[in-house]
Amino acid sequence: MCGIFGYLGEKNAVPLVLEGLSELEYRGYDSAGIATLIEGRLFVEKAVGPVSQLCSAVSSDIHSQAAIGHTRWATHGEPSRFNAHPHVDMDASCALVHNGIIENFQKLKEELEEQGVVFSSDTDTEVIVQLFARRYKETRDLIQSFSWTLKRLQGSFACALMHQDHPEVLLCAAHESPLILGLGEDEVFISSDIHAFLKYSGCTQTLASGELAVLRIGKSIETYNFELARIQKEVRCIDHTEDSLDKKGFDYYMLKEIYEQPEVFERILHLTCEENSFTESFLKGFSLDEIQSLHIVACGSSYHAGYLAKYVIESIASIPVYVEIASEFRYRQPYIAEHSLAILISQSGETADTLAALNEFRKLSKARVLGICNVRESALASRVDHCLFIEAGLEVGVASTKAFTAQLLLLILLGLRLANHRQVIAQEDLAQAIQGLKDLPNLTRLFLDSSIHDWRCRQIEETSFIFLGRRFMYPICMEAALKLKEIAYVEANAYPAGEMKHGPIALIREGTPVIVYCGDRSVYTKTIGAIMEVKARKAYVIALAPESNRDIAAVSDEQIYIPDSHDLAAPILFTIAGQIMAYTMALQRGTEVDRPRNLAKSVTVE
Template sequence: MCGIVGYIGYREAAPLLLRGLQRLEYRGYDSAGVAVLNSGLSVLKQKGSVGDLKKTFELSGDCMQGSTLGIGHTRWATHGDPSDRNAHPHLSRDGKTAMIHNGIIENYTALKKELSSEGYLFSSDTDSEVLIHLIDSIWNAHPEFDLETAVRNALYHIDGAYGLCVISEREPDKIIVARKGSPLVIGIGEGEFFIASDAAPIVEHTRRVVYLSDGEMAVLTRDSYLVKTVENVLKEKRVSELDFELEEIEKGGFDHFMLKEIFEQPTVMKDVMRGRVRLDDGLVRLGGIEDYLEQIKGARRIVICACGTSWHAGLIGEYLIEEFARISVEVDYASEFRYRNPILDKNDVVIVISQSGETADTLAALRLAKEKGATVIGICNVVGSTIARETHCGMYTHAGPEIGVASTKAFTAQVIVLYLLALALSKGRTLDDHEIELYLRELSAVPDKVGKILDLNDQILAIARSYKDSKNCLYLGRGFNFPVALEGALKLKEISYIHAEGYPAAEMKHGPIALIDEDMPVVFIANCDATYTKILSNIEEVRSRKGKVIAIANEGDEDIGVLADHVLYIPSAAGPVTPLLNVIPLQILSYHIATLRNCNVDRPRNLAKSVTVE
């Protein structure tokens, strides 16, 4: 989950690396560091943000100046606390070789013991330092090796995941990169090459990129690059074109990326539907799965695997697919799916969902499903990601870059894709063209309705002021909106550090009701639907225990205002699209509570955007 950057070319390397790290800071922000090669290797690293490192760089004098080759890293701590000593890059024993690493070396304890017996001393608590000493040990034992061969031989001994870059004084015009489980992208410029964990640091310099696959290495010099397997087999790689603009990863006048991404959702929703929805004839076009559509319709069941917010989107997908297409659906945490020996065969379809397309647990679930013969569909946001490449077929969400660690627009984009998939599966099976057209019209009306909900921003801010000091919060919903309650609670705990739980409203009396007192805010999703009277009863149960009620209700509902302490009125809609509306005020509420508590909403503590480790 760390951020990696590298550069070799003709420009000043250090400022470019620092700017790239700032674009990757959502991947980790515990510590940061850079290493550049001049006449020798110069390293600057420390605990704290990239901004802190940049200030130190500006005071560092000439040691980092003039180099046109370097690597940089921003860390999300796994092994070892955030500290100067645990920051990357890590150095070889002689200080002449530097390495940055993303991932986890699972057998680092055994390797560390072996290297210690050879006289290697360790200056950090990280698993990563084992790898640079292993490279150094192999290279010293085999002076006939070049850097590439030393790295390759070291990787033969590694169990676990890695995305790494290595540079050395001994071969001062070369960068070696390798990938297994942690993404790496190579940007191809004119007489220069860029390396990064994703395309965010690259797009301002070049749009031409190569995505490394697992088990691949690249050797970069100033005028060429080669991609090989770890087994030293040359690979021909397709050069892709980046499909987003630099402006999409800037704040655009908003105080935070999260707020910008919340307010982008009407536009994103239209982008997700563009080219996929034809209202005039009730047609859904999903080109990415067209060749597999009939096979999916005939599936014995569909299993959805995801983590975090994507898992909540998958739960809504379960409701949608079963409602529209009447195909049995199960939703699994990807992290559990891979360990419980699931029963799958060629008659099953597995859908994996991930914003980044690189989530380690979801990738493991994907690979397990393929091993068992299932057809695997991917839903992800990042073009060229591992999930996009390894699934049988799939759909991009077209949400654009999402920089805020807490997912907002990616979630609603995933729900829309699942909605369209459910309708596509229903055609010729359960729904006629007229019914599909009606559901598509409901969906097409959502962006404008979301625009109206965004106008409630000031009202939501006022509610947030009343509850910013709460210690706990409960979110309740039913049907399609039970997963929205889960997502609302997750957003609050992620960015404000207030403990929050989501439940089906009817389950409140089976335990959570014991928590309710005058200090407990309870958020109800109270749309005027078949469960409305039941929700009103649940509200009464909370009121009788002096709990504070915040209700998301439909415009024109005159009953709810008598019962709730605060009501946010949103436009009415058909049940299957209501999650796309109800989640918006919950996102905004979490955002404002977090900012009022002086939390860093874009970089919440202990979290990172792309979870590429178990």
């Protein structure tokens, strides 16, 4: 991991690739590198740190028609210059960049070492280029050697390769890892992410798993499977605008994306709801008949969204919902009933474990599969039976904000749609719920314009925080704790409020910060009981409660008030409070808000 970018065409490739790598930095990075050809010889430059370090190291005088580059997020080998991509063969005749994990790299490496190959890095990636180079020396056939190499690999990968014997050619391939081609006039872009080249081309081809492409200057793209059978691919031209890499006056992308949430909610509601019901287009062509259970599978924040969906859908649609972490689901051989609906959630649509879970669903049952993601060109969107798009736009901050709340809103709407289809919700209740959600954009604006931004954590020196919530608030506490871990580097754990006496209360000492979400009216008094338990042990309690529950001040040390709302809208508003709290604490602690250490935006490896 983490980002591939390449260019072949009439323009100067080097500045275009450096620019593309900069656009991919939001996905995560610890080092970066670029390869190109100068007077027929391979030139490679690498740097540890952000792409700006690489830009400083590359001469502005270099002019070339072809280049490949990479931003790395370490999986095999520590972050260093010699582990950064591109990697080259022993003769420095070819260079390769790669995303993914080669599971049989150790066996291949030993095989190559026995043949006299000397490795210069600790990565699995170098095995690919060394293996290719050995085959090419034997056959002198560029495409056949590439195909042969790909078939030797086990694992997930997307890669791009260039060879000094063929300066007018780039090769690329994908297997269970994303790679997108952008087509311009006499030029082609290669990227892990469509946003990196959209300003230059809106015409794309996505390489499916098990496909390779041959790119030549001034010629059409040749696409093959790994057995070199030719594949005809359609070019998809999308109506695009340059997306939101402009911070628009905000100090951080995360804060900008927090403030974009009302517009995201409005887009979703416009596409899904009309007066007191649903638009005809919402889930059009996807049958909800005979569904007897739901299986939701996701990772990270998306898992928390799925967890809230379980609470909501079971309560309003009277149907059992099972929620699992994708990396666990794919290995435990679960039982999937015949009339199940599988829901897979991934912001990027490329999360490796979630896609692997999709494969397991296909093997285990004939369950219908619904995807929820943010990227129309993603692998998830192309493989499920139907996909709901969260309409969040590009999210640059590594810690998810607007994408997460968009997932929540869409899942709540899905629950209402399912309840209505099953005729288990009164039309009056449905109308009130839809209106409550329609109020959400303005309530969010009201909250964002409130004094919440004046809040500062008085316990900022503490190293451990506890979050408590019941019912709808518990999954929201899980997400809030994750946000604090991600960007403030603080140990934070979320518990159902009723579980404190079963173990976690042993962690309470004088001054322990406990953040309690009191946003579920049906269990409000029970949540107050949990506050009293921790206050008796001298915890420092920060209570989040609706405006109408200002009595909470009598039992807590600090209060954050959230606008009153419909029960189904409350989890989203309380989520936004947690986002701002985490953002503020990250600023107080001086951490990197948009690009926290060790994290990548899109996790495309297991």
